[in-house]
Amino acid sequence: MRVCILVEGTYPYITGGVSSWVQMLIENMPDIEFDVVHLAPWRWNRPFSYKMPKNLKRIYEYLLFSCDFSRSKDSLNEQEIVDNVRQLIALKEDRSHFFARVLRSVAGKHLDWVLQERSFWNFITEIYEKYFPQEGFTGFYWTVIGFMVPILSAIQSLPPKADVYHATTTGYASLSALSGKYVHGGKLIVTEHGIYHREREIEITKSSSVPEVYKKPWIEIFRLISETVYMECDVLTTLFEKNQLFQLELNADFGKMRVIPNGIDVEKFSKIQRTEHDGFNIAIVGRVVPIKGITTGIKAFDIVIKEVPNSKLYIIGPTDEDEDYYSKCVGLVRRLGLEDKVVFTSRADVSKYYGMMDVLLISSVSEGQPLVQLEAMACGLPTVVTNVGNCAEIALDPDGQSGFVVEPGDYVSMAEKLILLAKDKSLWKTFSENGKRIVKEKYTLQRMIEAYRELYTEVVKGGWNRF
Known part of the structure; x- marks a missing residue:
């Protein structure tokens, strides 16, 4: 079995928390081969904080704010992409199903170049005139770019082929994981340590660098991503029951939900x-x-x-x-x-x-x-x-x-x-x-490892719903 764990700005550079959890999973399942996909806003100029286990085959690193505006070799129609985004904004309900279809159509493909196209320019000027005419256009433009670039980067950060994609957030890492699921097949497990969309909401609400007018749309983007990932994953786990209440708020399927507490040695x-x-x-x-x-x-x-x-x-x-x-x-x-x-x-x-x-x-x-x-x-x-x-x-x-x-x-x-x-x-x-x-x-660590081992095995066999 091969498992690909996807993280944001943590393992293998940051110690504690999610990073310690990743290290314990890999170290204590030596018979399973692991890859790690690490998404971060910048290139880390520091050594790894952990000794790499022998069964960790490779660490893939993708930058969320690194753009390549050269024309894609993929046969994508930029007008169709922009029209899909326009339609997504206009939808009042069922957004997650529509967003999932869009993600499936562009998964793993090079997308940065779309930001340089005339159709995208027409789209953002249309949004500006309709929703934000009282704001300065320059600030609006760079805010939109700040929203779009990490999302596009995550979607095109295609992970390696694996039997299981195990995302540690419902943020950018989950978009990369969905690309892996759509392109390579394999099952998707999401484990939320904290509730990602709520953490981002707190972060954005308290931020002094984000103008008030843009806070609600940014929060809604993270909520849409989380809701879509909840819908598309095969299993959704968290560490304790209270977290499940927040997942259910975004229509998570209770039949997919599991509680697996942390464990230590x-x-x-x-x-x-x-x-x-x-x-x-x-x-x-x-x-x-x-x-x-x-x-x-x-x-x-x-x-x-x-x-x-x-x-x-x-x-x-x-x-x-x-x-x-x-x-x-x-x-x-x-x-x-x-x-x-x-x-x-x-x-x-x-x-x-x-x-x-x-x-x-x-x-x-x-x-x-x-x-x-x-x-x-x-x-x-x-x-x-x-x-x-x-x-x-x-x-x-x-x-x-x-x-x-x-x-x-x-x-x-x-x-x-x-x-x-x-x-x-x-x-x-x-x-x-x-x-x-x-x-x-x-x-105990033993209980935690046994629970994830059993989950990996059952989800690959298609028998996870027996839990």
């Missing part, structure tokens, strides 16, 4: 020995990027330090993905006078730090089902998490609470819970023991 993390240390050490594990809410965690720690003076905050993760945000975090630490109390480790092996930590803090504004939460539980660390993704359900498991839950951005409540765990040793021990037990019972 419980034995590996449970063997990490706690080291003797002074004070109370708090860990934030993750990339130093806005979605992780690092500034919120720092503000919470500023309150903690006043009640528990011998505390330290370790921010364990890469600092080079958003240099402006990292500088903002460092500046906040300086303004609060916490330079000797907050440690940025940069990229690091987190297993070397867990033993000296007392609690894991997840301050994120968006998550799926964080592997770091499961890892911390296996190490016996209580958690304080925000009410995003599956964090709360894990921390408040009915079979045993392993942490506290607060709302995103509420650094005061975050601090209160951290202080309580620092002072109440009995509560700390209860959460620690519950966490170790829950993760061992429900979130």
Whole structure:
């Protein structure tokens, strides 16, 4: 069997989250051959963050903002393509079925050149005059190009022939996966860690660089892509049941839907020995990027330090993905006078730090089902998490609470819970023991790998609907 995993801007360059999940899948199914298609807005000038498993045959890299305007050798009619887009915009309902037909007709073919054609120019001037006449045309033109280029690039990013295309988002990676399904055959599995269209909606709504008038159309584009992918995939999996409610909002077929929780190497993390240390050490594990809410965690720690003076905050993760945000975090630490109390480790092996930590803090504004939460539980660390993704359900498991839950951005409540765990040793021990037990019972790597292996086998045989 050959499986092609499709990702956006993550594996093999970015650590944690989806990347760790991809690495675990490939490493633990050595009898299956894998390819990876990596779509990104730019060429990465950094080494791989993972050692390539032997059964990972090749990594294909495609750029989402790289255009080749030479005329296509494919016998495509640009007027027909433009007319299809015009009709798609005009449709009031059943857009996903129409969009799927359009995608099937152009899958894997070179499309960039269409943007240089007279018919496309006539189309965008028509849209401008009808919907956006009050906006400056230059800004409108480049906004449209910004919408179109990554979509066209993804559609023409044809993956290699495979038995299964396994997309990790319903965004650009899923468009490439659909091209593979349409051109080469094979089955399409989509696994959403977080709900892509909702994450993009939050991102676009909060963006200061996107004019308000263009936000709704851009959000609708991502919703249309997700709805179409839900319709066209063979199986739609996610990590926890709450995500399925958001998938059903876009008409996902419940008969295709599966929940496969994340899993970790419980034995590996449970063997990490706690080291003797002074004070109370708090860990934030993750990339130093806005979605992780690092500034919120720092503000919470500023309150903690006043009640528990011998505390330290370790921010364990890469600092080079958003240099402006990292500088903002460092500046906040300086303004609060916490330079000797907050440690940025940069990229690091987190297993070397867990033993000296007392609690894991997840301050994120968006998550799926964080592997770091499961890892911390296996190490016996209580958690304080925000009410995003599956964090709360894990921390408040009915079979045993392993942490506290607060709302995103509420650094005061975050601090209160951290202080309580620092002072109440009995509560700390209860959460620690519950966490170790829950993760061992429900979130093992073996269970996760067996579930995906069975899914791959059944979907290829055409028997997936028996699940």
